[in-house]
Amino acid sequence: MLSKRIIACLDVRDGNLAKSIKFVETKDIGDPVAKAREYYEDGLDELVFYDITASSDKRNIMLDVVESVAKQVFIPFSVGGGIRSVEDANKLLWAGAEKINVNSAAVQRPDLIDECSHAVGAQNVVLSVDIAQVDVSDLVPSGYEVVINGGRTPTGRDAIAWVVEGEQRGAGELVVNSIDADGTREGYELKLTRMVAESVGIPVIASGGAGEPEHLYDVLTEGKADAALVASMVHYGDYTVSSLKRWLSNKGIKVRLKY
Amino acid sequence: MLAIVDYDAGNLRSVQRACQHVGISDAEITADPDRVRVADKVIFPGVGSSESAVVTLQARGLDDALTEYYHSGKPLLGICLGSQIVLDHSEEGDKDCLGLLAGRVKRFQLADASLKVPHIGWNSVDIVRDHPVLRNIKSGDEFYFVHSYFVEPADEATVYGRTNYGGEFCSMLGRNNLFTTQFHLEKSGRLGLGILDAFKEWDGTPPC
Incomplete structure (x- = not known):
């Protein structure tokens, strides 16, 4: 039987772990490669890096990070942030990423999903969607709207319609990130x-709101997610990856315990 | 020299990095059939569609090189798509494959609608029989899978591992000097690297 996956998300700016996630200010902890390796050795199933580097002339720093991670970490990892073309995607895959992650750029130009899927294979294309709850309307019948640019810009697109379209266009996996739950640590x-x-036939990775082990349990059962994304709850040191997996296993969730 | 066969199917550098990590320093990514012929060891990796893969292999003359290499008795390791193309035939594009081993490649047809295709993620492998390349792993260990098709060998004696996903399928296959895994051992952490490390020591002699 397939195990449920625990995936850690790391925000990287100019090659360093972003300060927004308030890491303790020590030298090692600010290094995404060291952090990735620590989680890998503690039994993490997969990693996601979001490159939040603002200036395009510093984008190549991320490629160096990816190269270094790929030499030391032998689990799948995806990279998102700033991918606007097949060329961007190929650079990251060549550097060692297993999958690429598209978000706002795909909403602005949906053909990006088709192009990447065709070029690198659906299994390597992850569509991340930032979603906010809104009033039900003709435009947004599900009551969930796609937002972009880190949640700042509403798009008028219905989230369920968009994920279905994303799958049809060739996304291999989905990250569902609730802007409302994100950062609250009160649950997905x-x-x-x-x-x-x-609504879809591809794996769904739940994101936003994880603060307690119960939250992971809930989203992997009631939420029907295939994988749970964690960030601050492991970054702050409140929980370790291995302790989360043991806890879930004791509650009857199949997770990978030997690594 | 260890040759990693390049037929434009997936990220071969991850396989090369994994080789370097277990101390195989002469792992070379090559599309040259003559390099495959003279290699001491060959890894035949791959992700993507077997239909386009077979076309590329033939165009580069790698199909004949791999067949000759296999008959030389030197160790050959297939990974994911590489574990499928060694059989006779694939349902994917209704394509004849290399035929190093009798059997067919089929698409998952799962009765349970909650099970998704492709099968993506970590799943356990039950070892059916011993093999030198499995000396670092145990039955029930988990590995990383990404695939929509699976192998169905004609001879039960070639099955080395089974995995359950809406039913059992063959996840490790072997015959003579050939061994294959459906999962990505290069992305399966320490245990996946353990298989590669054992392959490094294996001279291609099949288990008796």
């Missing part, structure tokens, strides 16, 4: 995650 948006999981 279960209703949204479940709606998405029941």
Whole structure:
């Protein structure tokens, strides 16, 4: 039987772990490669790096990070942020990423999904969607709207319609990120995650809101997610990856315990 | 020299990095059939569609090189798509493959609608019989899978591992000097690297 995956997300700016996630200020902890390796050795199933580097002339720094991670970390990892073309995607895959992750750029130009899927294979293309709860309307019948640019810009697109379109265009996996739950540490948006999981045939990775082990349990059962994304709850040192997996295993969730 | 066969199917550098990590320093990515012929060891990796893969292999003359290499008795390791193309035939594009081993490649047809295709993620492998390349792993260990098709060998004696995903399928296959895994051992952490490390020591002699 397939195990549920625990995936850690690392935001990287100019080659360093972003300060926004308030890491303790020590030298090692600011290094995404060291952090990735620590989680890998502690049994993490997969990694996601979001490159939030603002200036395009510093983009190549991320390629160096990817190269270094790929030499030391032998689990799948995806990279997102700033991918606008097949060329961008290929650079990251060549540097060692297993998958590429598209978000706002795909909303602005949906053909990006088709192009990447055709060029690198659907299994290597992850569509991340930032979603906010809104009033039900003709435009947004599900009551969930796609937002872009880190949640700042509403798009008028219905989230369920968009994930279905994303799958049809060739996305191999989905990251469902609730902007409302993100950063609250009060739990994933279960209703949204479940709606998405029941609407598509590709794996769904729940994101936003994880603070306690129960939250992971809830989203992997009631939320029907295939994988749970964690960030601050492991970055702050409140929980380790291995302790989370043991806890889930004791609750009857199949997770990979030997690594 | 260890040759990693390049037929434009997936990220071969991850396989090369994994080789370097276990101390195989002469792992070379090559599309040259003559390099494959003279290699001491060959890894036949790959992701993507077997249909286009077979076309590329033939165009580069790598199909004949791999067949000759296999008959030389030197160790050959297939990974993912490489584990499928060694059989006779694939349902994917209804394509004849290399035929190093009798059997067919089939698409998952799962009765349970909650199971998704492709099969993506970590799943356990039950070892059916011993093999030198499996000396570092145990039955029940988990590995990383990404695939929509699976192998169905004609001879049960060639099955080395089984995995359950809406039913059992063959996840490790072997015959003579050939051994294959459906999962990505290069992305399966320490245990996946353990298989590669054992392959490094294997001279291609099949288990008796």
